[in-house]
Amino acid sequence: MxxxxxxxxxxxxxxxxxxxxxxxxxxxxxxPAAPAQIRFSVKNRADNIEATLRMLLYRNPYAEITVVDCGSTDDTAAIIEKLALDFPHIHLEYAEKLHN
Missing domain, CATH: 1.20.5 (Single alpha-helices involved in coiled-coils or other helix-helix interfaces)
Structure with a gap:
């Protein structure tokens, strides 16, 4: 035994x-997996774009985020540009430039 x-x-x-x-x-x-690539379009979302981007960054800290502005007439683009200074993986594109 x-x-x-x-x-x-x-x-x-x-x-x-x-x-x-x-x-x-x-x-x-x-x-490690490649960082996520997040791309979405916005128009006149100055009231919530900063919170949305910060939430995406919190959940995906290494993601490359591209926001396409579709002709906003409010401060949406300015808010995105300001955040992009602090977070270099946030990118802003304009829809009218994509069509040319």
Missing amino acids: EAFITALFSVCIVIGLITIVKDIVSTVLHR
């Missing part, structure tokens, strides 16, 4: 070591 317990214990140790080695190799070889 003692031999059986010793053999069982040895098998458990080997399985544990294999698991540890597998986890170490997996961690070392892990390649």
